[in-house]
Amino acid sequence: MDPDLSAPHSMGTTIIGVTYDGGVVLGADSRTSTGMYVANRASDKITQLTDNVYVCRSGSAADSQILSDYVRYFLNQHTIQLGQPATVKVAANLVRLFSYQNKNMLQTGLIIGGWDKYEGGQIYSVPLGGTVLKQPFTIGGSGSSYLYGFFDQAWKDGMSKDEAEKLVVKAVSLAIARDGASGGVVRTVTINAEGVTRNFYSGNSLPLWHEELEPRNSMLDILLSGASPEPMSI
Amino acid sequence: MAGSYGSTLRYKNVERIKSIGKHTLLGASGEVSDFQEILRYLDELIIYDDMWDDGNSLGPKEVHNYLTRVMYNRRNKFDPLFNSLVVGGVKNGQKYLGMVGMIGTHYEDNHVATGFGNHLARPLMRAEWHEDMSFEEAVKLLEKCLLVLLYRDRSAINKFQIAKITEVGVTISEPYALKTFWGFLAFQNPTKGAEGSW
Numbered sequence: 327m328d329p330d331l332s333a334p335h336s337m338g339t340t341i342i343g344v345t346y347d348g349g350v351v352l353g354a355d356s357r358t359s360t361g362m363y364v365a366n367r368a369s370d371k372i373t374q375l376t377d378n379v380y381v382c383r384s385g386s387a388a389d390s391q392i393l394s395d396y397v398r399y400f401l402n403q404h405t406i407q408l409g410q411p412a413t414v415k416v417a418a419n420l421v422r423l424f425s426y427q428n429k430n431m432l433q434t435g436l437i438i439g440g441w442d443k444y445e446g447g448q449i450y451s452v453p454l455g456g457t458v459l460k461q462p463f464t465i466g467g468s469g470s471s472y473l474y475g476f477f478d479q480a481w482k483d484g485m486s487k488d489e490a491e492k493l494v495v496k497a498v499s500l501a502i503a504r505d506g507a508s509g510g511v512v513r514t515v516t517i518n519a520e521g522v523t524r525n526f527y528s529g530n531s532l533p534l535w536h537e538e539l540e541p542r543n544s545m546l547d548i549l550l551s552g553a554s555p556e557p558m559s560i
Numbered sequence: 561m562a563g564s565y566g567s568t569l570r571y572k573n574v575e576r577i578k579s580i581g582k583h584t585l586l587g588a589s590g591e592v593s594d595f596q597e598i599l600r601y602l603d604e605l606i607i608y609d610d611m612w613d614d615g616n617s618l619g620p621k622e623v624h625n626y627l628t629r630v631m632y633n634r635r636n637k638f639d640p641l642f643n644s645l646v647v648g649g650v651k652n653g654q655k656y657l658g659m660v661g662m663i664g665t666h667y668e669d670n671h672v673a674t675g676f677g678n679h680l681a682r683p684l685m686r687a688e689w690h691e692d693m694s695f696e697e698a699v700k701l702l703e704k705c706l707l708v709l710l711y712r713d714r715s716a717i718n719k720f721q722i723a724k725i726t727e728v729g730v731t732i733s734e735p736y737a738l739k740t741f742w743g744f745l746a747f748q749n750p751t752k753g754a755e756g757s758w
Binding site: 338357358359362363364366367368369370373374387391394395398468472503504505506507509510511524526528529530536537538539540541542543544545546 | 750
């Protein structure tokens with residue numbers, strides 16, 4: 327089975343946006359694939375639009391990048407003209423305009439999340455056709471299929487920042503366990519009145535799920551070794 | 561050890577290495593149902609051979625040849641078995657290692673691989689394999705290959721088995737996971753200074 331290395335780059339992906347009491351938490355995996363090959367195992371799918379608004383990208387890597395570039399450009403102009411930070415609603419609507427008006431050409435699902443002084447933390451879902459929906463939480467990307475049941479059970483209103491972040495990390499990690507198109511590390515971005523915080527949860531620090539095993543340095547170890555592996559060298 | 565269902569990693573405990581008779585190990589990638597069918601064919605082959613009770617038993621060369629014929633014949637009927645197979649073993653002190661693909665492509669070498677392994681593992685093995693490696697060296701080389709494949713093949717999961725066959729006998733290891741490395745500085749904030757890129 328020859329890998330199709332000229333297949334368009336798609337971010338199979340798991341992306342999540344969750345509001346909590348005071349702000350939002352955005353989460354994503356880090357796998358970008360070309361067919362069955364993992365082109366980038368540590369991608370950053372949570373992209374900045376303004377100081378206070380970020381977007382989670384899924385679907386075609388090219389489409390989502392160019393769309394977010396355009397939106398960032400126009401939002402930047404808008405911020406200057408307005409004289410104050412753009413609101414999350416305006417950012418979401420701009421994304422919608424691009425998504426909807428070019429729906430025949432684009433293949434990207436996005437989650438906009440941010441904080442502004444008027445409405446606090448907000449999450450907007452902009453799936454494939456250009457619909458906009460404001461939601462307390464939303465999931466997207468191919469890995470999200472495995473999370474509908476999980477969120478039905480685990481989501482509750484009025485969570486704290488730590489609860490929300492833990493939920494997001496757990497969810498992305500569960501999706502990575504079952505979706506071949508998602509993988510790598512879990513990145514989160516938390517946005518609130520205080521500002522923006524980026525976090526990084528790497529493979530070894532994520533919990534183990536059903537039929538997953540504790541990683542070891544080698545089969546040759548009889549006891550669990552404490553040391554981490556070195557980066558590869560030839 | 562993965563059994564995928566499209567892009568879903570559906571089954572995470574599939575044993576893809578089996579021992580055949582006394583002298584052979586068979587590893588398979590691709591469609592699990594076809595591999596199970598192949599195991600049934602080989603079972604029949606081994607049993608009928610054993611019934612002769614003549615002291616002879618089929619070795620890895622014979623198993624490899626048989627599988628090549630099976631795969632190629634199915635290919636000719638436009639009804640292939642969707643597997644790539646690795647056949648290895650020792651008989652009368654002679655080591656043997658070969659590969660058969662779903663269209664009947666077959667060869668014998670000191671190191672073989674299937675699927676993505678052809679692109680990622682074989683170059684590593686070409687560089688580092690040498691005659692008279694110790695078991696430890698061989699395991700280290702295999703694990704190096706397995707790790708690259710875990711990073712770069714979408715259908716891979718962090719669960720492996722390594723099997724060894726010698727004149728004395730067969731051992732197939734218990735499933736185990738490898739530690740992965742994510743500590744590159746560049747992984748922390750890859751889009752710093754280039755917002756909107758990867």
